[in-house]
Amino acid sequence: MFVSNNVSFKMMKIYFSMFVKTFFIQGLWNYERLQNIGFLFILKPLLCKIYSDETKKREAFLRHIGFFNTHPYMASLIIAIVASMEKELSESKYLGEVSDVNTVKNIMEGPLAAIGDSFFGGTLRYLIVFVSIFILFLFANMFSNKNNKFVAYNFWIPLVFIFFYNIVHIPVRFLLMFIGFRFDRKKNIFLLSNFRFMFLGKVLYCSELVVMIGALVLYLRFLFFGCVNINARFFESSVCDILIYAVLFAFSIFVSWKFSAVFLFYGTVLACIGVSCF
Amino acid sequence: MMLCVNKNIVFLAFVSALCSADVIAIGQLMICRPIFCAPLIGFFMGDVSAGLWIGIIVEMIWINAVPIGVAVPIDVSVLGTLSTFWMCKYFMGLHEAAIWGLVLAIPFAYLYKLIDIWGRDFNTKLMHWVERRVQNGEYRYINIGVAVGLFFFIAKAFLFYIFSMTIGGWIYRFIYSEFPNFVLKGFQKAWYLLPICGFGMAMCNFRKIRILFRR
Numbered sequence: 001m002f003v004s005n006n007v008s009f010k011m012m013k014i015y016f017s018m019f020v021k022t023f024f025i026q027g028l029w030n031y032e033r034l035q036n037i038g039f040l041f042i043l044k045p046l047l048c049k050i051y052s053d054e055t056k057k058r059e060a061f062l063r064h065i066g067f068f069n070t071h072p073y074m075a076s077l078i079i080a081i082v083a084s085m086e087k088e089l090s091e092s093k094y095l096g097e098v099s100d101v102n103t104v105k106n107i108m109e110g111p112l113a114a115i116g117d118s119f120f121g122g123t124l125r126y127l128i129v130f131v132s133i134f135i136l137f138l139f140a141n142m143f144s145n146k147n148n149k150f151v152a153y154n155f156w157i158p159l160v161f162i163f164f165y166n167i168v169h170i171p172v173r174f175l176l177m178f179i180g181f182r183f184d185r186k187k188n189i190f191l192l193s194n195f196r197f198m199f200l201g202k203v204l205y206c207s208e209l210v211v212m213i214g215a216l217v218l219y220l221r222f223l224f225f226g227c228v229n230i231n232a233r234f235f236e237s238s239v240c241d242i243l244i245y246a247v248l249f250a251f252s253i254f255v256s257w258k259f260s261a262v263f264l265f266y267g268t269v270l271a272c273i274g275v276s277c278f
Numbered sequence: 279m280m281l282c283v284n285k286n287i288v289f290l291a292f293v294s295a296l297c298s299a300d301v302i303a304i305g306q307l308m309i310c311r312p313i314f315c316a317p318l319i320g321f322f323m324g325d326v327s328a329g330l331w332i333g334i335i336v337e338m339i340w341i342n343a344v345p346i347g348v349a350v351p352i353d354v355s356v357l358g359t360l361s362t363f364w365m366c367k368y369f370m371g372l373h374e375a376a377i378w379g380l381v382l383a384i385p386f387a388y389l390y391k392l393i394d395i396w397g398r399d400f401n402t403k404l405m406h407w408v409e410r411r412v413q414n415g416e417y418r419y420i421n422i423g424v425a426v427g428l429f430f431f432i433a434k435a436f437l438f439y440i441f442s443m444t445i446g447g448w449i450y451r452f453i454y455s456e457f458p459n460f461v462l463k464g465f466q467k468a469w470y471l472l473p474i475c476g477f478g479m480a481m482c483n484f485r486k487i488r489i490l491f492r493r
Contacts, residue, residue: 023305028408028427030401031348037405041424044417054415061412069347072306113347121344126480129313129337136330154327158314165308209484216477223470245474252478261340261479262352262384268475269381273464 014045034069050090070109071116076173078108080180127208132161137218291439294359298435312336312358323366338476356387364450374465386442
């Protein structure tokens with residue numbers, strides 16, 4: 001289904017082992033050439049299989065020992081394209097220069113890293129974190145008087161986070177690699193450039209905002225109507241407490257914008273200690 | 279609910295080291311994120327709820343702490359893991375103790391960051407060793423290099439957790455017992471206030487929303 005029909009079972013096994021090895025692409029991450037050994041580690045089974053001539057094999061290995069850095073999830077596509085090009089080179093079907101392999105690699109790693117960082121690191125993870133927190137506070141509101149049930153549901157929240165994140169990320173890695181093997185370089189780049197990352201990003205971004213606001217509302221409801229320790233309250237009146245939370249929320253946005261998370265954390269804890277003094 | 283209580287420091291340090299390895303070395307399956315690893319330690323220590331709450335606080339406040347490119351941010355899995363471990367081991371169920379755990383875990387997370395940078399620097403030497411072998415046509419050293427890199431990553435995290443769980447735990451317990459009452463009350467308030475800061479931190483990311491939709 002994912003690779004062309006004329007691929008042998010042995011090659012399929014090599015492709016699959018390459019897919020499994022992509023999870024270790026940063027195993028020897030270093031400051032000089034970043035993911036270079038990881039990249040070679042993934043390509044190794046294929047290069048050993050397709051090059052029978054020792055000199056050509058050595059040249060192929062040395063070709064890929066240079067600098068390489070991209071988003072670890074998006075690396076699958078570059079690996080698949082480079083593998084296809086190396087296969088063509090080994091069968092002398094490739095009409096271009098040998099240096100084209102490294103050129104394609106170097107050109108693709110930057111944009112794919114940017115897409116991966118903004119989509120996975122900056123959008124998807126946030127969304128799934130807030131979905132998990134939303135579910136937690138939903139259950140906290142539903143079962144705040146039945147502590148045992150609340151604890152039982154707590155147990156599932158980290159699993160919800162891991163499940164939803166990996167149900168997206170692992171298939172993306174798999175598809176990128178096997179689509180890369182399935183089509184030639186031009187078709188892959190055409191497919192990639194036509195994929196509407198911006199639209200998907202916007203949809204997820206909006207969903208994230210809605211879910212985050214929902215989680216915040218549920219959290220405030222839990223604070224005021226749930227089984228919260230009375231010592232956590234600043235005043236007897238809930239109205240004054242709401243005012244404090246609103247000020248703190250606005251202050252947090254400002255501090256996050258201008259300063260670091262550590263500053264925000266220590267600042268809040270010190271403010272709480274200061275308030276408790278009086 | 280069945281809780282798998284196992285308070286053996288060696289076992290917990292190993293589990294924590296595996297979670298930390300997920301940041302860079304293995305998989306990136308997000309088991310390193312505090313929303314997962316803090317409740318996991320809580321599960322082994324017998325208090326999932328406290329672990330989850332600590333995890334949520336750390337996850338939201340340090341939501342932007344992701345290693346991108348060569349940047350090495352503060353290790354958030356260290357924050358979640360250590361504070362959950364210390365609280366559950368010495369003052370089970372006390373929210374103020376959890377906040378004190380977070381306060382103390384931040385310097386340890388910075389220490390781990392320094393160790394991590396040193397480890398990545400060491401990997402450069404290992405990479406050159408592999409490169410020389412590849413030039414000689416000894417390709418199996420690529421696998422050995424990756425395996426050694428992973429081993430060193432997990433070993434350094436494991437030793438760090440052993441050190442911080444024991445020595446750090448001693449410091450944690452000693453200082454906590456000296457706190458006056460008003461400091462503990464402040465920590466209690468912070469337990470419920472810090473998630474609000476987390477929401478504020480996350481909201482800060484939406485300040486660019488207009489730029490995104492103008493494109």
